Amino acid sequence: MKVKVAVNGYGTIGKRIANAVMLQDDMELIGVSKVTPDFTALLAQKRGIKIYTNKQKEFREAGIETQGNIEDMVKVADVIIDATPNGVGATYKELYKSNGKKAIFQGGEKASVAEVSFNSLANYKQALGKSFVRVVSCNTTALTRVISTLDKSFGVTKIRASIIRRGSDINEVKKGPLDSINFDPPKSPSHHAEDVKTILPNLDIFSMAVAVPSPLMHVHVIYGELREKVKSDDIIEVLSSTNRIVTLSAEEMGIEGTGNLFELARELGRHRSDMPEVIVIEDSIKTFGNEFSLIYTVHQESIVVPENIDAIRAITGIERDAIKSIEKTDKSLGIMKGKLKA
Numbered sequence: 001m002k003v004k005v006a007v008n009g010y011g012t013i014g015k016r017i018a019n020a021v022m023l024q025d026d027m028e029l030i031g032v033s034k035v036t037p038d039f040t041a042l043l044a045q046k047r048g049i050k051i052y053t054n055k056q057k058e059f060r061e062a063g064i065e066t067q068g069n070i071e072d073m074v075k076v077a078d079v080i081i082d083a084t085p086n087g088v089g090a091t092y093k094e095l096y097k098s099n100g101k102k103a104i105f106q107g108g109e110k111a112s113v114a115e116v117s118f119n120s121l122a123n124y125k126q127a128l129g130k131s132f133v134r135v136v137s138c139n140t141t142a143l144t145r146v147i148s149t150l151d152k153s154f155g156v157t158k159i160r161a162s163i164i165r166r167g168s169d170i171n172e173v174k175k176g177p178l179d180s181i182n183f184d185p186p187k188s189p190s191h192h193a194e195d196v197k198t199i200l201p202n203l204d205i206f207s208m209a210v211a212v213p214s215p216l217m218h219v220h221v222i223y224g225e226l227r228e229k230v231k232s233d234d235i236i237e238v239l240s241s242t243n244r245i246v247t248l249s250a251e252e253m254g255i256e257g258t259g260n261l262f263e264l265a266r267e268l269g270r271h272r273s274d275m276p277e278v279i280v281i282e283d284s285i286k287t288f289g290n291e292f293s294l295i296y297t298v299h300q301e302s303i304v305v306p307e308n309i310d311a312i313r314a315i316t317g318i319e320r321d322a323i324k325s326i327e328k329t330d331k332s333l334g335i336m337k338g339k340l341k342a
């Protein structure tokens with residue numbers, strides 16, 4: 001029997017997860033919630049997605065058919081993906097709980113909203129059978145993907161991360177910065193280091209962040225220390241053999257920045273120009289004794305989508321093996337791994 005999934009909050013993250021659920025043979029999208037009867041709601045309806053809202057009259061007037069209110073949607077679902085804005089998810093927890101439903105929250109919620117913070121490669125098993133799971137944020141997902149992979153092969157003893165954040169998502173037309181690089185936050189460490197520790201509690205990690213006037217991707221500049229001395233090729237080998245991580249030589253591919261990677265996503269024919277893979281720049285990887293340097297990019301709008309699909313399998317227990325779920329998700333969504341060559 002297919003798991004019935006509802007998506008509460010059909011925005012940047014929610015709409016992508018909804019599409020991804022529709023591509024799974026072990027899940028069924030029973031509906032999404034919408035607040036405003038805008039073009040996104042109309043297009044969702046055209047795609048055959050059932051819409052639930054607490055503003056049914058407004059939707060009817062806009063010609064959009066609805067199936068009931070958000071509580072009605074919760075009642076018919078087995079699992080709710082909560083993709084509402086930062087902090088709003090927690091206000092829904094009681095509704096999910098009182099209806100006896102499992103829910104997956106996003107990284108904008110405090111870690112305490114869920115029993116476990118989740119990353120597929122790092123701690124899939126910890127989410128098995130839980131009622132509430134939090135898929136960590138885009139930056140934390142990328143950090144955890146890369147660090148847990150290196151840790152399994154070489155043992156990571158220290159990470160120092162500079163996070164260069166995109167200023168806003170493409171749809172956030174009123175947000176910036178437009179003409180400034182903002183200290184985000186000025187006080188160090190940024191929250192990312194603590195967030196990674198919700199999954200890798202023993203890691204020595206420190207992070208700082210700035211936000212730049214670009215909507216496309218985040219960039220992470222990492223210095224780290226490993227338990228053993230390795231060559232840069234060893235790091236490339238391990239990262240490129242891992243699901244959801246792609247390595248490439250920016251020099252060989254003629255890639256100078258995130259704009260080119262966005263273009264690459266479009267050339268690949270990716271829906272919404274998504275790039276859920278961490279893109280590791282091979283040329284940036286250097287080793288000095290036990291230390292290494294590394295730059296990679298994070299497409300904030302899509303990176304957490306495959307983790308949400310895996311979290312559904314883990315929370316319901318329909319797949320107990322992490323790698324089986326990861327491979328299934330990646331195949332269904334066309335997610336790459338390996339070395340990308342021109």
Ligand code: NAD
Nearest residue numbers: 009010011012013035083084085086106107108137138300
């Ligand atoms: P968003 O603003 O694009 O989408 C949120 C959606 O929820 C909107 O459609 C909004 O209308 C709807 N909504 C608002 N209030 C609601 C309510 N009370 N009930 C139901 N729906 C409501 O936000 P987003 O960027 O998709 O972020 C969602 C979550 O995902 C946040 O926790 C965020 O931190 C996390 N996240 C965002 C990104 C990113 O870069 N955008 C990346 C990873 C994780």
